[in-house]
Amino acid sequence: MEDWRGGYRSQPEEFDYWIDDIEGTIPPALTGTLFRNGPGLLDINGETIRHPFDGDGMISRIAFREGKAHYRNRYVRTEGYVKEQAAGKPLYRGVFGTQKPGGFFANAFDLRLKNIANTHVIYWGDRLLALWEAAQPHRLDPYSLDTTGLDDLDGLLQPGQAFAAHPRIDPGDATRPPRLVNFSIKTGLSSTITVLEFALKGNLAHSYSHVIPGFTFIHDCAITPNYVVFFQNPVSFNPLMFVMGMKGAAECIQFNPKQPTKIIISPAMASDLYKRWRLPPVLFSTMSTPLSREATW
Numbered sequence: 001m002e003d004w005r006g007g008y009r010s011q012p013e014e015f016d017y018w019i020d021d022i023e024g025t026i027p028p029a030l031t032g033t034l035f036r037n038g039p040g041l042l043d044i045n046g047e048t049i050r051h052p053f054d055g056d057g058m059i060s061r062i063a064f065r066e067g068k069a070h071y072r073n074r075y076v077r078t079e080g081y082v083k084e085q086a087a088g089k090p091l092y093r094g095v096f097g098t099q100k101p102g103g104f105f106a107n108a109f110d111l112r113l114k115n116i117a118n119t120h121v122i123y124w125g126d127r128l129l130a131l132w133e134a135a136q137p138h139r140l141d142p143y144s145l146d147t148t149g150l151d152d153l154d155g156l157l158q159p160g161q162a163f164a165a166h167p168r169i170d171p172g173d174a175t176r177p178p179r180l181v182n183f184s185i186k187t188g189l190s191s192t193i194t195v196l197e198f199a200l201k202g203n204l205a206h207s208y209s210h211v212i213p214g215f216t217f218i219h220d221c222a223i224t225p226n227y228v229v230f231f232q233n234p235v236s237f238n239p240l241m242f243v244m245g246m247k248g249a250a251e252c253i254q255f256n257p258k259q260p261t262k263i264i265i266s267p268a269m270a271s272d273l274y275k276r277w278r279l280p281p282v283l284f285s286t287m288s289t290p291l292s293r294e295a296t297w
């Protein structure tokens with residue numbers, strides 16, 4: 001129980017040490033670095049964050065070499081993290097319901113999003129990127145974990161443009177080069193899904209967009225060699241309570257049990273062809289990818 005509670009406490013320290021508390025031995029041939037991301041701060045100078053998903057992103061790095069392991073962790077120096085640590089108090093609202101101290105007058109009409117870089121970390125094309133799905137990624141030095149800053153992927157992303165936090169990797173085969181597949185969503189009365197496919201060196205290989213009727217809340221996708229699959233959840237968004245400073249934006253997303261869930265099947269590299277299938281109303285957040293060497297659809 002105590003260990004479980006630990007998951008809901010802040011861990012504000014930044015460490016740098018060789019790991020010596022090891023059971024067994026690390027295979028000497030194991031060489032490489034494991035990166036992990038997650039919300040590490042669950043309070044700001046004693047002010048509790050309402051939901052763990054609103055916590056600032058902390059990157060952990062475990063490097064393996066010659067039978068040894070080294071640990072380092074650093075907070076992503078997002079604009080919000082730097083300003084709040086300097087101020088010693090919350091300056092931003094959180095998407096999942098965290099509000100600034102001061103009630104209605106402090107929170108109403110403050111519609112800024114704090115890019116907390118806390119959802120995922122990827123290393124692709126010599127870039128280490130901390131992801132948060134509603135804004136641009138932050139780039140970090142893969143060795144020191146120092147934050148370089150926001151990364152627009154060589155001008156691909158506009159300021160503030162979404163870049164989803166669960167990219168998929170296609171390892172490729174004899175007929176297909178490896179690629180990283182991700183997407184960017186602009187939602188409203190209709191929504192635009194832009195699929196972005198990156199080659200191994202990090203350059204954009206393909207990009208194509210679909211305009212989907214209706215509001216979308218899509219957190220993840222799955223890929224096959226020939227398709228990208230999305231689930232359009234039966235939800236609607238009424239931002240009134242968010243605008244009035246009484247709820248986080250994500251708390252204003254409502255499940256509509258009378259609407260179907262729609263599966264969007266997008267042929268790779270085709271902007272004008274996609275199919276939608278309807279399912280009974282269920283809500284998908286994360287997906288495991290059906291990609292396999294045998295999958296041909």
Ligand SMILES: [Fe+2]
Pocket residue numbers: 119165166219286
């Ligand atoms: Fe997620």
